[in-house]
Amino acid sequence: MADNKMKYTIDSNMQFPMIEIALETGEFAYIQRGSMIYHNAAVTLTSELNAKGNGIGKLFKAAGRAMTSGESVFITKAVSSNDNGIIALAPSTPGQVMPVDLGSKQYRLNDGAFLALDGSAQYTMERQSVGKAFFGGQGGLFVMTTNGVGTLLVNAFGSIKKIELQSQEITIDNAHVVAWSDTLDYNIHLENGFVQSIGTGEGVVNTFRGTGEIYVQSLNIETFANIMKNYIVTDGKSSSSGNPLGGLFDALT
Template sequence: MEFEIKGNPEFGEAVAQLESGDSFHAASGAMNWLRGPVSFKARLMGGLGKSLIRKVLGGTSMFVNEYKAIGPSQVAFSHMVAGTLVQMPITSEGMLIAGGSFTACTQGVNLRTRFGGFKAFFSGKGAFFIEASGSGEIFFGAYGAVVEKELDGELIVDNGHVLAWENTLDWSLKGAGGLKSTLFSGEGLVMRFSGRGRIWLQTRHLAGTAGWITPFLRA
């Protein structure tokens, strides 16, 4: 199984070249087109308890589609918004990915959901993360460009700009201001990272763009 990414950095799309028996998982809605004999079925990611996920699913889909080649075939997929598509091997320590950034992964990668806390859930930002472990390749997409940082110390990031990070980092999701501001304004929610490891950020914030467009829609 081989992958080729085209269209980066503005409109990244990956094309998977599959032989009989090859399979991979992609986020719900990520598939653009396919060619050849391919079967697919939806699966629910592990973690949190499946009943809980169904009740608090919100805007982040916890379903992934498994694509399996019955013969030589191709499947193209991309992230839901315009920007860079990143492909990288899972490190031995594992990674965490913002729920809305996960795009696809190969066989051998284990996916579990992680809850970001009720503060994130009620603010509507970053309620779920995806923990990826095992061996294989993972794909995640950015809104805008991707910035990779090698961290040795502390970093505070607006959580809307966080894409993924290595599991060697300690992290917490907190309000930068008071509780009222965090819960009701949608502002002031940040992620605090410390330790040593890599982190990937996106240069644009989808919620910020939506907020900028909204006044024009009301006009």
């Protein structure tokens, strides 16, 4: 009998993680769009509007949330028709995948951290302040917040480390934040003001206060993207000026 408690395996023999989720009859899991590698005949993928409600109102809610948060209008749902359902997933960026138990603890997620969630749990998009929306990477005016009982799979760019706070405070580069307890107060801001942020190279940071957990990733995708810009060829020319591989890119193009 389906209990919607996620049964999964993470292949540790692979350089980059691949996750297999086993589903029984009627069980389902929500998954990140585009994360499916394969599934067997028992599993069907469907799309649902990413909002609560019914009819045209539900469509407008989903569309409005997509415009203000950058989140998709639809969510992907994997449903099994028998007890042998299998679906395999992989994150969109190379890095660690970690399970997080939901129940007495709930979490907020940064953009790109969500990989899968079992059918016993849910997530909502919680409105945040304009200041947090302006500075942060957590979905603009909304931030993904979990609720219910179940298993959440989060993915990161690089490795994941858990930081535990006990009535403490810590400041973390916002691009390294994966997820954090909903019991924590958080404030997204510039490190030491605009001028100092330019000088130190540390831009938007997130200061957490209280008691709870924070998951951080070892790599910064924004920094990585800026490095890769130097090697991207556009209009027959590379933007690799000033780096040792520039001549090679120019010669090849």
